[in-house]
Every structure is written in C-alpha cells, then in structure tokens.
Amino acid sequence: MSRFIQIHLLTAYPPANLNRDDQGRPKTAKMGGVDRLRVSSQSLKRHWRTSELFGQAVSGHLGTRTKRLGLGIYDRLTEAGIKDKNALTWAATIAGEFGKNKKADKNDPLNELEIEQLVHIGPDEQAQIDQLVATLIEEQRAPEKGELDLLRETTSAVDIALFGRMLASKPAYNIEAACQVAHAISVHPVVIEDDYFTAVDDLNDGREDAGSSHIGETGFAAGLFYSYLCINREQLIENLNGDAALANRAIAALIETAIKVPPSGKQNSFAHQGYASYVLAEAGNQQPRSLSVSFLKPVEVRGLIDKDYLTQAVDAIRQQYQGFDQVYGPCADRRYEICVGERLGAMGELLDFVGGAE
Amino acid sequence: MDYLLFRLYGPLASWGNIAIGESRHSFHGPTKSAVMGLVAAALGIRREEESQHLRLNREYHMASALFSQGSLLRDYHTVQAPDTVGKFTYRSRRDELVIGKDRLGTVLSSREYRSDALAWVALRAEDGVPYTLEQIADGLRTPIFTLYLGRKSCPLAAPLDPQLVVADGFAEAFKKYQPRGISPVLERQSERFERDVLCRDQSVEYCWEGNVEDFGSEGRLDKSQLLSETQHDRLNSRRRWQYAPRQIYHYRTKEGV
Numbered sequence A: 001m002s003r004f005i006q007i008h009l010l011t012a013y014p015p016a017n018l019n020r021d022d023q024g025r026p027k028t029a030k031m032g033g034v035d036r037l038r039v040s041s042q043s044l045k046r047h048w049r050t051s052e053l054f055g056q057a058v059s060g061h062l063g064t065r066t067k068r069l070g071l072g073i074y075d076r077l078t079e080a081g082i083k084d085k086n087a088l089t090w091a092a093t094i095a096g097e098f099g100k101n102k103k104a105d106k107n108d109p110l111n112e113l114e115i116e117q118l119v120h121i122g123p124d125e126q127a128q129i130d131q132l133v134a135t136l137i138e139e140q141r142a143p144e145k146g147e148l149d150l151l152r153e154t155t156s157a158v159d160i161a162l163f164g165r166m167l168a169s170k171p172a173y174n175i176e177a178a179c180q181v182a183h184a185i186s187v188h189p190v191v192i193e194d195d196y197f198t199a200v201d202d203l204n205d206g207r208e209d210a211g212s213s214h215i216g217e218t219g220f221a222a223g224l225f226y227s228y229l230c231i232n233r234e235q236l237i238e239n240l241n242g243d244a245a246l247a248n249r250a251i252a253a254l255i256e257t258a259i260k261v262p263p264s265g266k267q268n269s270f271a272h273q274g275y276a277s278y279v280l281a282e283a284g285n286q287q288p289r290s291l292s293v294s295f296l297k298p299v300e301v302r303g304l305i306d307k308d309y310l311t312q313a314v315d316a317i318r319q320q321y322q323g324f325d326q327v328y329g330p331c332a333d334r335r336y337e338i339c340v341g342e343r344l345g346a347m348g349e350l351l352d353f354v355g356g357a358e
Numbered sequence B: 001m002d003y004l005l006f007r008l009y010g011p012l013a014s015w016g017n018i019a020i021g022e023s024r025h026s027f028h029g030p031t032k033s034a035v036m037g038l039v040a041a042a043l044g045i046r047r048e049e050e051s052q053h054l055r056l057n058r059e060y061h062m063a064s065a066l067f068s069q070g071s072l073l074r075d076y077h078t079v080q081a082p083d084t085v086g087k088f089t090y091r092s093r094r095d096e097l098v099i100g101k102d103r104l105g106t107v108l109s110s111r112e113y114r115s116d117a118l119a120w121v122a123l124r125a126e127d128g129v130p131y132t133l134e135q136i137a138d139g140l141r142t143p144i145f146t147l148y149l150g151r152k153s154c155p156l157a158a159p160l161d162p163q164l165v166v167a168d169g170f171a172e173a174f175k176k177y178q179p180r181g182i183s184p185v186l187e188r189q190s191e192r193f194e195r196d197v198l199c200r201d202q203s204v205e206y207c208w209e210g211n212v213e214d215f216g217s218e219g220r221l222d223k224s225q226l227l228s229e230t231q232h233d234r235l236n237s238r239r240r241w242q243y244a245p246r247q248i249y250h251y252r253t254k255e256g257v
Helices: A041-049 A052-062 A069-079 A084-096 A109-113 A123-139 A145-152 A158-163 A233-239 A244-260 A309-328 A347-355 B032-043 B050-059 B093-098 B133-141 B170-176 B193-197
Strands: A004-016 A028-031 A034-039 A064-066 A119-121 A179-181 A184-186 A193-199 A214-232 A278-284 A334-339 B002-013 B060-068 B071-082 B104-125 B163-166 B204-209 B226-237 B242-253
Touching: A004 A244, A004 A309, A028 B002, A028 B071, A028 B104, A034 A214, A041 A158, A041 A179, A041 A244, A052 A244, A069 A084, A069 A109, A069 A123, A084 A109, A084 A123, A158 A233, A158 A244, A158 B093, A214 A233, A214 A244, A214 A309, A233 A244, A244 A347, A278 A309, A278 A347, A334 A347, B002 B133, B002 B170, B032 B050, B032 B060, B032 B133, B032 B226, B050 B060, B050 B226, B060 B170, B071 B093, B104 B133, B104 B170, B133 B163, B163 B170, B170 B204
Parallel strands: none
Antiparallel strands: A004 A214, A004 A278, A028 A034, A034 A184, A064 A119, A179 A214, A184 A214, A193 A214, A278 A334, B002 B104, B002 B163, B060 B104, B060 B204, B071 B104, B204 B242, B226 B242
C-alpha cells in the first residue's frame, strides 16, 4: 500500500483578491528572491471543507443528511408499544438535540418531530441514537439530560480526520491531521495593483454635485498558482477507526474539491472561478517533497513567445520531478497526470487512482 | 565519530519561538525541538510517547549550517470560531460553522515564517541510543508520518538526502556532506543554483550545542565571530510543551569551515 499521496496543482485565477492580509491586500511571499502571490493553507482548507462539493462528496458515505430524524425515532417507540404522547415528546426531544424542532401543528401532530434544517448524522451517532431509543423502550422512561449530551461527542468525522483537531484544554481528544496543505504560491513574480473605484448614487441628479458618493481602493493581482497537498493514507485510515473505504472516499472528495473550489475572498467582486489546469498525483512510501522548487526561478515569457506561463509551468514541474527521480532515485511508485492543455487524463481516472491507491 | 547529515529546504519554514498570545514568532534557523520532532515523525514516534521524545532530545546532539535564513514573512491570520456554551462540544469544524453560526466570533493571530530558507543539520549520537543513525537515515527516506519544517503547512521541497559520514567534530562533518542539488535540471545552467538564488551573501552560520570544541576546528575559528546564546528549545516535556534553556554557539563565516 502507498502511504503517501501527493497532489501538485496548477490553477490560474484572473485578477482577484483571494486571501487578504490585515491591510485588505492580497497576501504575498518571497520565493527565489521575488514577490509572489500567496494563498495561505488555512484559507484553502477552510474553503475546501466548508464547500458544498466536499460536503456532498462525503455525505453518502459518512451518514445521512435529514430533517426527519425524529420521525424514525417516533416510529420505533410506538412500534415497541410506547404511548403515543410519550413517543411524541421523547422523539421530539432527541431530534431537538440536532436542530430546532419545527413548530407544533394541531392538524399534523408529527410536524414537531421534524427539524428546521437538514442535519448530517454520522453512522456512529446513529448507533448511539438507536441505543438510547432501545434503553428508553426497555426502561419505559423519558430520555435524561446527560444521555442527550452524549450524542455529539463522537469522533471520526471526515473533516477532523483529514485536517486534525487541537484542543488545548483536552489534549486527549487531539487528532493529528492526516493531510498536509502548503500555502499556494504564484509561479511568477507579481506586482499588486490597486483598483481605484467609485460608487455612484443612483438618485443623485447632479444638480448640486455630480461627484460620486464613495471612493475606495482594492488591491488585486492575477496569478498562476502552484499548490501542494500530501495525504498520509495510513494515518487517515487510523483516524477513521480503520475504515479504509471511507478514507478512500475522503481522499477522492478532498482532491476533487482542491481541483474545483477556489478561495472565496472577494468572489462577488472579481468572479474568479477556475479549475486546476494541471494535476499531478503521486503515490508511494518515499519521503514526500513538494515541487515548489520548479518555480524558484520564476517562469518568464520573455524570449519564449510561443509558450505561455501555464505551458512553461507544466514543463518545469515535469522536469523537476524527473530530475529528482534521476538524482535521488524514484520519489514515487506511481503517478497520474491531468493536463487540460494537452487533453491528457480524466477526472474520473484521477479519482480512481487516488481513491483506490492500495 | 559518526555523524548523520541531512538538508532542510522548503519555500516556507517556521521555527517556533516562545509564543505568548496572538503573535507566533519564528527563530531564524531550525530549532532542536523542531528537528527532533521531524526525526520522531520519520520514525513513527507518536506525540504522546513522551519518553521517546525526551531520549531523542537528550541523547542526540545537533549542529546546523544555515546557508539562508530566508526573509521574514508575517502572516496575518484570522480564525472564525464560536464561543463555548456550557458543556456542549462541537463534533467537527463544520459543526462549529453551521451549528454555532449565531455565536461565531473572530480570533486574530499573526504567524511568522521564513521564506527561501536553506539549512543543513548534523546529528551525533551518544552510546546506547534507541535508534542508530542508520535507522534514522532510513526513516528519513521512507517516513511513517508526514514531515514538515516547523509547521504542517511548510512541506519539504527537496529530498532530505541523509548521509552518514565519519568526522572529527561537526565542522568536518559538514565539510564531508555532499548533498545532491535541489534543482537538478536548472543546475546545468548555473553552477550552484542554490547558492546563486538562495544564499546571496555566500555566508554560512553554524550553530551547535555543547562545547566550542565539539565543533572541531577550534584552531581555525575566528573567535571574534563566535557567539554564545541561550535558546529555549531543549525539550522538557512534549506533553506539557515545556522547553528548557540550551546553550548554543553561533559562528558566522564567509568561507565555510
């Protein structure tokens, strides 16, 4: 089995302000002695794990998203001979732990059992609910406060398993992140530009003052980013209580998200959407290393008019990993590439490669 | 005496200094706790294996050669998190943001990084150590846990290229270490790409613990360039994050030793 799965991405964004510093300007870093555009790893991870795509990709294999949790509990209680009124109250109480109960409705007594929003129930939580319901049936009593608190204190959520959890006050519950994410860095030098903008008052008819009613400045820059992530598959499986199938789902979900989901900073002002144009996946037990050194010398168009930044960047990555392999011996056992410009590779095959990297 | 040498290179590194409150500072070069943490990760030693970490920190002695301390990068960082309500525990980050939506607040922190940093590390082992230097070298080639330069978001960007050498003192060990290039392709174009791009002033700063003599080339050291300093990175307890002071020598030179 391959312990490490490394993903290298090249993603281009048009003028945007993806990730801001305390001045509101795009974040930067020096690499190879010149300024680059940067998106911090923290920012990337947050947008990935809170994205719709990631949530949906793991939900089917994590548990169930439902508003109807209480209805199932009610059915089990009444089937076991619990009085209708008790069953209704107990089920509503348990469901209420997972979300706000819907308003009571005289015409539809079961309405209260539903909750307002979809809630995502993990398999381990469902098991705890089932056990609590069984206990209530056996002991013919209402759930007690302490029993309800237990419901959310379970681990093995995919996002925790991938990105870790640190609780300074309860270190026993710490979980080591199985996924390492580097700050994304532009492959070329950047100069942050300022967008001087004005906002005009629609109702100003210009009789007294024809000027704008607000002026401001926003920093922005366009960039082709190199990003890198490394997943320790063994650790992920361990974090997920040995569930290798779920680990594979999580890996595929994360990688698809990393390819498709942009940081959302100032998304409505710049509409920067973009899928990665190049993806290299590597699997093996060898010491992981990013390929950022491909861009230590920034890509340039000067003298290479027939090649754009992207083509040069892809060339640089390929030369770099081949160079590493030649000098240090193979740095991965297997590789899979997607290159949009060359119509090479396919998303489905990539996800099979990383998801089933036995 | 046997020495194990390896190289630390990545576009970003962060060598944790004493951090109180919202500012997380970085040393200018690799700390012993960070390096031994990396070695422990390579060997598959878990964070809670306290005694193993203490042995690694006490029974191996470290020196570093800093070719480029990199430029200082201050990263402004915000964390959105809900405050705690009674005994309720959020099950995941997603829960914090979805269920705790009404209670979300922002925590500010500022983290320091070093960009374009390049260092070599030399380790010397005492007798009866739990892992031989060969075993550590193997671990670095095929690590059990993910390796990083002080922070998880700072991956290695080149093979560590661990090599064992026999030398009389750290200085000679560094001289014998012959790491292969980090930019094999580009190096054909320029003789020493790393030196040209990363180590512009062509000077090296050596740091080591122990005595001046441990460095080994005492006769040739320009004493006016020798500095002794106390650094709080000798591990006392991994679990409680306690570090004790450690005496460090710094020697900066243009020529190399």
